[in-house]
Amino acid sequence: MASSLRIRSAPRWTAVLLLWAALCCLFVPVVMVKQHDFKKCDQSGFCKRNRHLADTAAASSSWTAPYALDAASITFKDGQLSGTVLKTPKEGGEKVRLPLTVTFLESGVARVTLDEEKRQKGEIELRHGSQARKERYNEAGKWALVGGLKVAEGAALSEKAEKGYTKVFYGEAGKHQAVIRHEPFGIEFQRDGETQVKFNDRGLINVEHWRQKVEKPAEEKKEGEEEKKEEEKKEEEEEEKGEDESTWWEETFGGNTDSKPRGPESVSLDISFPGYEHVFGIPEHATRLSLKTTRGGDGNYDEPYRLYNADVFEYEMDSPMTLYGAIPFMQAHRKGSTVGVFWLNGAETWVDVTKAKTSANPLSLGTKGHTDTQTHWISESGLLDVFIFLGPTPADLTRQYGELTGYTAMPQSFAIAYHQCRWNYVTDEDVKDVDRKFDKFKIPYDVIWLDIEYTHEKKYFTWDPLTFVNPTKMHNHLDKRNRKLVAIIDPHIKNVGDYPVIDEIKKKELAVKNKEGGLFNGHCWPGDSMWVDCFNPETIKFWKALFKYDSFKGTAPNTFIWNDMNEPSVFNGPEITMPKDNLHHGNWEHRDVHNINGMTFHNATYQALLERKKGEIRRPFVLTRAFYSGSQRSSAMWTGDNLAEWSHLEASLPMVLNQGISGFPFAGADVGGFFGNPSSELLTRWYQAGIYYPFFRGHAHIDTRRREPYLAGSPYTEIITQALRLRYQLLPAWYTAFHEAHTTGAPIIRPNFWVHPDDEAGFAIDDQLYVGSTGLLAKPVTKEGADSVSVYLADGQPYYDYFDYTTYQGKGHHTVPAPLEKIPLLMQGGHIIPRRDRPRRSSGLMKFDPFTLVVALNKEGSANGTLYLDDGETFDYQQGAFIHRRFAFDGKRGILTSTNLAEGSRTAKLDAFLKSMARVRVEKIIVVGAPKSWKGKKEVVVMEEGAKESARRKKVAIEFFEGKGKQADWAVVRDPKVGIGRGWKVDFLG
Ligand SMILES: *[C@@H]1O[C@H](CO)[C@@H](O)[C@H](O)[C@H]1NC(C)=O
Numbered sequence: 001m002a003s004s005l006r007i008r009s010a011p012r013w014t015a016v017l018l019l020w021a022a023l024c025c026l027f028v029p030v031v032m033v034k035q036h037d038f039k040k041c042d043q044s045g046f047c048k049r050n051r052h053l054a055d056t057a058a059a060s061s062s063w064t065a066p067y068a069l070d071a072a073s074i075t076f077k078d079g080q081l082s083g084t085v086l087k088t089p090k091e092g093g094e095k096v097r098l099p100l101t102v103t104f105l106e107s108g109v110a111r112v113t114l115d116e117e118k119r120q121k122g123e124i125e126l127r128h129g130s131q132a133r134k135e136r137y138n139e140a141g142k143w144a145l146v147g148g149l150k151v152a153e154g155a156a157l158s159e160k161a162e163k164g165y166t167k168v169f170y171g172e173a174g175k176h177q178a179v180i181r182h183e184p185f186g187i188e189f190q191r192d193g194e195t196q197v198k199f200n201d202r203g204l205i206n207v208e209h210w211r212q213k214v215e216k217p218a219e220e221k222k223e224g225e226e227e228k229k230e231e232e233k234k235e236e237e238e239e240e241k242g243e244d245e246s247t248w249w250e251e252t253f254g255g256n257t258d259s260k261p262r263g264p265e266s267v268s269l270d271i272s273f274p275g276y277e278h279v280f281g282i283p284e285h286a287t288r289l290s291l292k293t294t295r296g297g298d299g300n301y302d303e304p305y306r307l308y309n310a311d312v313f314e315y316e317m318d319s320p321m322t323l324y325g326a327i328p329f330m331q332a333h334r335k336g337s338t339v340g341v342f343w344l345n346g347a348e349t350w351v352d353v354t355k356a357k358t359s360a361n362p363l364s365l366g367t368k369g370h371t372d373t374q375t376h377w378i379s380e381s382g383l384l385d386v387f388i389f390l391g392p393t394p395a396d397l398t399r400q401y402g403e404l405t406g407y408t409a410m411p412q413s414f415a416i417a418y419h420q421c422r423w424n425y426v427t428d429e430d431v432k433d434v435d436r437k438f439d440k441f442k443i444p445y446d447v448i449w450l451d452i453e454y455t456h457e458k459k460y461f462t463w464d465p466l467t468f469v470n471p472t473k474m475h476n477h478l479d480k481r482n483r484k485l486v487a488i489i490d491p492h493i494k495n496v497g498d499y500p501v502i503d504e505i506k507k508k509e510l511a512v513k514n515k516e517g518g519l520f521n522g523h524c525w526p527g528d529s530m531w532v533d534c535f536n537p538e539t540i541k542f543w544k545a546l547f548k549y550d551s552f553k554g555t556a557p558n559t560f561i562w563n564d565m566n567e568p569s570v571f572n573g574p575e576i577t578m579p580k581d582n583l584h585h586g587n588w589e590h591r592d593v594h595n596i597n598g599m600t601f602h603n604a605t606y607q608a609l610l611e612r613k614k615g616e617i618r619r620p621f622v623l624t625r626a627f628y629s630g631s632q633r634s635s636a637m638w639t640g641d642n643l644a645e646w647s648h649l650e651a652s653l654p655m656v657l658n659q660g661i662s663g664f665p666f667a668g669a670d671v672g673g674f675f676g677n678p679s680s681e682l683l684t685r686w687y688q689a690g691i692y693y694p695f696f697r698g699h700a701h702i703d704t705r706r707r708e709p710y711l712a713g714s715p716y717t718e719i720i721t722q723a724l725r726l727r728y729q730l731l732p733a734w735y736t737a738f739h740e741a742h743t744t745g746a747p748i749i750r751p752n753f754w755v756h757p758d759d760e761a762g763f764a765i766d767d768q769l770y771v772g773s774t775g776l777l778a779k780p781v782t783k784e785g786a787d788s789v790s791v792y793l794a795d796g797q798p799y800y801d802y803f804d805y806t807t808y809q810g811k812g813h814h815t816v817p818a819p820l821e822k823i824p825l826l827m828q829g830g831h832i833i834p835r836r837d838r839p840r841r842s843s844g845l846m847k848f849d850p851f852t853l854v855v856a857l858n859k860e861g862s863a864n865g866t867l868y869l870d871d872g873e874t875f876d877y878q879q880g881a882f883i884h885r886r887f888a889f890d891g892k893r894g895i896l897t898s899t900n901l902a903e904g905s906r907t908a909k910l911d912a913f914l915k916s917m918a919r920v921r922v923e924k925i926i927v928v929g930a931p932k933s934w935k936g937k938k939e940v941v942v943m944e945e946g947a948k949e950s951a952r953r954k955k956v957a958i959e960f961f962e963g964k965g966k967q968a969d970w971a972v973v974r975d976p977k978v979g980i981g982r983g984w985k986v987d988f989l990g
């Protein structure tokens, strides 16, 4: 699920909804996102004010920002520079004191914060008797950051800075410098003496300082046109005087008024990337990977990218409009360098992107024209708090960002297999029936999902007694094939009598409060509801208790949880969410924490799943719709309520790729499209693409026709089954990619620029992807009626068709056949891919299956790859219980080796794990691009470490196959019987 058409405060909304939906089916749904439900920049006061400032600055040749760093205030100690920036207010009077810190971290990352002294000290007055905190919100780091904050001991002030500047050397070998200009305040971040990132280059810095509201005498109410004219005149007058106060003190949108007790308090800054033509990141938007500009012009956007977690159902394609989650991390890329910024702020944020071209100078030889990307970040409240990354590679950025916000959690192995969902499987018998049909058609799947209808009258932690009569039996049934169930639990809790969950929430005040300090009531699926406030440690305690098996009866160790609607979605709230003046734990306004809120909720669920039963320690699985920086530590995400249209299939690829480079790679889109009925062709193509989503789930709206793969009919069912089998066959490679993400922050699926950072022609490519470090290059079909795709190869290596070994070679575009039954998938020469070839009904049943290694040779005749393997369930891997191997084929010597990458010492847990895997062997080695000289070869020599004397050196059969036409030659070694956890060698020349 979940959000559908909203019927505001209609008591019989279900009936109305069904009727409305039925009508839609009759007349072809043209329902699209309701634009007017969501703000444009000029409807959001602070965005409008800051954009206006940018326009004013751009129009003036003499613009300078009225901000100066007081040189006398500067101190430098323990890797941190502190000082005070003084703002000269337009209205005159006392200068505004803004405490500044610039912290230099050991990782080579720098952090800049700017606060406001008056608010910090609480020397302000709130209006309307508000109980909100007076400080600027300063706890975003408490939720988002988990490490990487060790300061650089080597950071040092330079003695040689020019007058009016302060310069600090930091980073490895002092290669990084921060050059701080005092007036107007600005910073240039340099690497090896070259400027990479500029703060306040365009003078757009703005910290809206606290002001007392000057009450104006109430004017007589004028009517209609006259009133409008008056207002326009007033605005003009204010403009002349200096500032337009019309959006300072109150704002109304869609019938909701925000009381803004702290007045205007936005923070904004322009950040430029000189010489960088591409910027990526800042999910979640339905847009291209390389971000378009936002200030109009042909093919560009005219709205900034917005980050304000919202329930935007049936969202628009190709738009900077906000979606469900927010990661304010942006990277800029050019040949030889990747740099970036992380804007740590949980409030509503807008980002303008513009590009400035400098043409080549005809007079000075050798100066090439270049493009600078300029960005303008605008947040409604909170601190100005920015991390600056100087790369120089994309992998450095994802690693360093991960050090700060955490790496993606290592999932259980079932979680990366296929998930079958629908709103709704209507009874426990229905669930079992779907399960049986998958088996009957021999279609692999691991998890079946329940949307909101399983509950008793939308009361979470209950089962509908008429439809889910025996949930325990249902769980047992699924467990027979090692399958799981995911049930939905949302943050809105039904406000009715005779429901212990809400009783306790009310008694202990564990829900979000309204601006008066009472518990907030709003409308969502259950009708009148309250929202658990997981910023409150007491709420988390309470939440954890709810998931214990004896509390949430009918659940079992194979139950996992889906957290939806946690933006939060409030059907009768402004922009379908919570009023900004609502209050959270600690009296922080919802305004300050909006984008972080969803993460505290799914994190609480994660914590709860850890503690369902004493001694049962399994890795939780939680899916979330809303997210923020750090969500990767405890959840997977999906891209929300998409449509069964080709354009949505196409958009899912850049969206999921963007999640990957933005630190939250466990991502996917609803396969088939949530709203509407996909054609058989679209459904089939979507499965063929969905097998490359790290999170792979089919899902459908309640009003759609059933579309489980076995219903598609011939040949679609068979083709979809083949696609699912391909995902299952490659699960070892996927699991290894997850492990890499978990330990280094590398994306699980990777865009071209990330894999080939120096290939300028490929920077904007976002419709093909690499799977982890496997060299697997996929180009899903996203166009109706296609029978081929054009795949871009970034280097001169041979790329082999995964299925028939047809070879494509040469930098540039290649046409690869893609009739419906064919998935365009290539193997880049130089990689060894681990797989498991025996088709099974669930991943759990593959646990002890043997492996096949596919060795795809590069131009030099070599290849390598890795495999990571653990029990797929517990945290024992943290105590060394895993297998981590490197496979390498040395073309010159003709030897394939398996060596150990696990560095830890032997532990009891490791021994037990190795023992359990002792009989798991390699059953096949396929060498693609095998040298012609192997023709006629009958045997290879296999040597295994620790094997019995007689087996230590044995001969094993090899068969050579000559390719036809463009097909590469290949060779197959059958059953070398070497252990997957052992060291071994295969000598192809011996
Ligand atoms: C997640 O939950 C743990 C345990 O309650 C808590 O310590 C941590 O701060 C939470 N993190 C987030 C992002 O909510």
Ligand SMILES: *[C@@H]1O[C@H](CO)[C@@H](O)[C@H](O)[C@H]1NC(C)=O
Pocket (backbone or CB within 6 Å): 829, 830, 831, 858, 862, 863, 864, 865, 888
């Ligand atoms: C592994 O293969 C890659 C790509 O072919 C190559 O760059 C790298 O040097 C190889 N590493 C080892 C240890 O053989």
